[in-house]
Amino acid sequence: MPGRMSRGEPLPLVHARGLTKRFGAFTAVDAIDFDVARGEAFGFLGPNGAGKTSTMRMIGCVSPVTAGTLRVLGLDPATDGPRIRARLGVVPQQDSLDMELTVRENLVIYGRYFDLSRAEARRRADALLDFVQLLDRADSQVEPLSGGMKRRLTIARALINEPELLLLDEPTTGLDPQARHLLWDKLYRLKQEGVTLVLTTHYMDEAEQLCDRLVVMDKAKIVAEGSPRQLIERYVTREVLELRFPAGASVDLDGRLEGLAERVEQLPDRVLLYTDDGEAAVVAVHERGLRPESALVRRSTLEDVFLRLTGRTLVD
Amino acid sequence: MTSLARIGPWPLGGLRAARLVERNVMVYRRTWLVIVSGFFEPLFYLLGIGFGLGALIGDVPGPDGRPIPYGVFVAPALLATSAMNGAIYDSTFNVFFKLRYAKTYDAVLSTPLGVGDVALGEVAWALIRGTLYALGFLVVTVLLGLARSPLVVLTVPAAMLVGFAFAAVGMAATTFMRRWTDFDFIFVVTLPLFLFSATFYPITAYPDALRVLVVATPLYHGVDLIRGLSTGVVGPALLGHVVYLAVMGLAGVAVVWRRLDRLLLK
Numbered sequence: 001m002p003g004r005m006s007r008g009e010p011l012p013l014v015h016a017r018g019l020t021k022r023f024g025a026f027t028a029v030d031a032i033d034f035d036v037a038r039g040e041a042f043g044f045l046g047p048n049g050a051g052k053t054s055t056m057r058m059i060g061c062v063s064p065v066t067a068g069t070l071r072v073l074g075l076d077p078a079t080d081g082p083r084i085r086a087r088l089g090v091v092p093q094q095d096s097l098d099m100e101l102t103v104r105e106n107l108v109i110y111g112r113y114f115d116l117s118r119a120e121a122r123r124r125a126d127a128l129l130d131f132v133q134l135l136d137r138a139d140s141q142v143e144p145l146s147g148g149m150k151r152r153l154t155i156a157r158a159l160i161n162e163p164e165l166l167l168l169d170e171p172t173t174g175l176d177p178q179a180r181h182l183l184w185d186k187l188y189r190l191k192q193e194g195v196t197l198v199l200t201t202h203y204m205d206e207a208e209q210l211c212d213r214l215v216v217m218d219k220a221k222i223v224a225e226g227s228p229r230q231l232i233e234r235y236v237t238r239e240v241l242e243l244r245f246p247a248g249a250s251v252d253l254d255g256r257l258e259g260l261a262e263r264v265e266q267l268p269d270r271v272l273l274y275t276d277d278g279e280a281a282v283v284a285v286h287e288r289g290l291r292p293e294s295a296l297v298r299r300s301t302l303e304d305v306f307l308r309l310t311g312r313t314l315v316d
Numbered sequence: 317m318t319s320l321a322r323i324g325p326w327p328l329g330g331l332r333a334a335r336l337v338e339r340n341v342m343v344y345r346r347t348w349l350v351i352v353s354g355f356f357e358p359l360f361y362l363l364g365i366g367f368g369l370g371a372l373i374g375d376v377p378g379p380d381g382r383p384i385p386y387g388v389f390v391a392p393a394l395l396a397t398s399a400m401n402g403a404i405y406d407s408t409f410n411v412f413f414k415l416r417y418a419k420t421y422d423a424v425l426s427t428p429l430g431v432g433d434v435a436l437g438e439v440a441w442a443l444i445r446g447t448l449y450a451l452g453f454l455v456v457t458v459l460l461g462l463a464r465s466p467l468v469v470l471t472v473p474a475a476m477l478v479g480f481a482f483a484a485v486g487m488a489a490t491t492f493m494r495r496w497t498d499f500d501f502i503f504v505v506t507l508p509l510f511l512f513s514a515t516f517y518p519i520t521a522y523p524d525a526l527r528v529l530v531v532a533t534p535l536y537h538g539v540d541l542i543r544g545l546s547t548g549v550v551g552p553a554l555l556g557h558v559v560y561l562a563v564m565g566l567a568g569v570a571v572v573w574r575r576l577d578r579l580l581l582k
Contacts, residue, residue: 057582062581063581063582082429086428088426096423100343101339101343105342112339
């Protein structure tokens with residue numbers, strides 16, 4: 001779309017206004033607004049059922065928009081689905097690798113779906129297998145691969161058409177820490193190469209690691225928007241003091257922590273004190289004669305932002 | 317937007333559907349023996365029933381009423397049946413697996429391909445397999461002297477038509493299936509079709525009321541079409557068979573299209 005870019009201000013890669021998705025009487029996405037700029041890593045953060053996947057499927061042009069406006073790469077998914085999809089890479093939440101084909105064949109046939117020549121599809125397949133460190137498994141079946149390997153293969157597959165926009169729906173859910181870090185490293189490198197990333201996650205650390213900007217979704221709506229740092233600054237304090245009391249003891253804490261922190265959040269298993277100076281709060285707690293089993297001072301995270309905004313933790 | 321940007325009913329003129337055929341070729345390239353095995357089913361029937369049973373039966377009335385050897389009578393019916401069975405197998409079990417478990421089509425739909433391409437591609441693949449079997453069967457029929465007319469070469473496109481009709485309807489039925497046990501219904505339908513579609517004896521064996529019922533079912537049209545061609549008894553009735561099967565196939569594809577749209581593009 002060079003003509004459209006010439007106005008000086010580049011169009012957002014994804015543009016949504018009042019975007020709504022309903023399934024019968026159930027509203028999965030309720031009139032949300034957002035823009036994703038070229039080159040940024042944009043995240044949808046929220047618990048299961050918040051509407052993240054429905055939003056991703058609409059952006060991926062595999063789910064019709066119920067109401068509102070959606071433009072992807074400046075085009076309308078309702079009329080230009082195939083043309084948009086030709087320029088997208090999609091990593092779905094559930095692995096959809098072709099179990100009847102080998103690792104390399106999965107990439108080659110995917111390239112063919114995008115109209116690449118056989119030679120070009122094979123060339124890119126090998127380059128991508130190298131990128132995701134699966135070249136030595138190229139001729140293996142998909143089934144015996146580990147979860148992390150399957151995820152990496154799915155990402156390689158999503159890159160076969162050299163997409164401008166990569167959609168990742170919970171890319172690391174179910175992976176062990178090592179596999180997650182390897183994936184994050186790959187995604188970070190893609191971002192540096194200029195690929196625009198849009199991802200959903202219910203992991204705070206993932207959002208903090210990868211996202212330049214994110215929106216927090218809850219019950220089909222966007223409840224906050226900003227960079228991870230901005231969100232933390234806006235909604236929570238710099239530090240959090242986590243207190244654990246012996247079983248049963250927390251029942252009669254009522255009021256005894258009052259005034260020690262900007263905000264006190266009582267969870268079933270622990271108490272959170274939001275304060276800019278965690279160490280001072282620890283001292284104050286002890287001065288009041290309270291004897292917690294453990295006291296941990298940590299930096300605030302997006303988890304705290306989410307808790308503040310919705311009153312619930314992210315992963316149940 | 318120019319009109320080119322719109323999603324036509326056949327994106328890129330249906331060419332993208334060929335990619336799905338290519339995928340299936342890739343899968344079966346390693347397991348080509350599975351494909352070859354499909355050729356033996358009608359052959360075994362032909363040897364067992366056409367020759368074994370045929371030796372006891374002798375001649376039966378052909379399509380025009382004149383007696384023909386039983387082998388000549390039954391061979392075209394077996395071709396039609398195997399075209400049906402092959403198409404049903406490919407378009408039901410295989411498609412169900414890809415649709416419900418392997419999520420193959422979900423992955424495909426994230427590419428420029430659409431549900432129309434999936435519907436066409438899978439039906440086309442079932443058709444291609446059926447054609448290979450029909451060609452093999454044609455060779456055997458000719459070698460065994462069971463063909464009575466040069467028109468027998470037309471049994472290959474005729475078998476393709478039978479395959480198309482059953483593949484489309486089979487895939488349409490599959491989109492409504494929820495679990496593997498639902499597939500028992502397929503045998504409830506295909507087995508009587510196999511036994512009663514004037515396959516083993518002329519339709520004149522039925523009383524009038526039953527005959528109307530048999531003529532309404534699809535395999536009968538396939539059997540009578542292929543039998544007419546291989547025995548060289550052609551008439552306007554054959555055209556009727558062609559129209560019946562073509563309409564059945566197109567209706568099936570239309571249903572598949574709508575159903576996949578509902579199932580996959582929620």
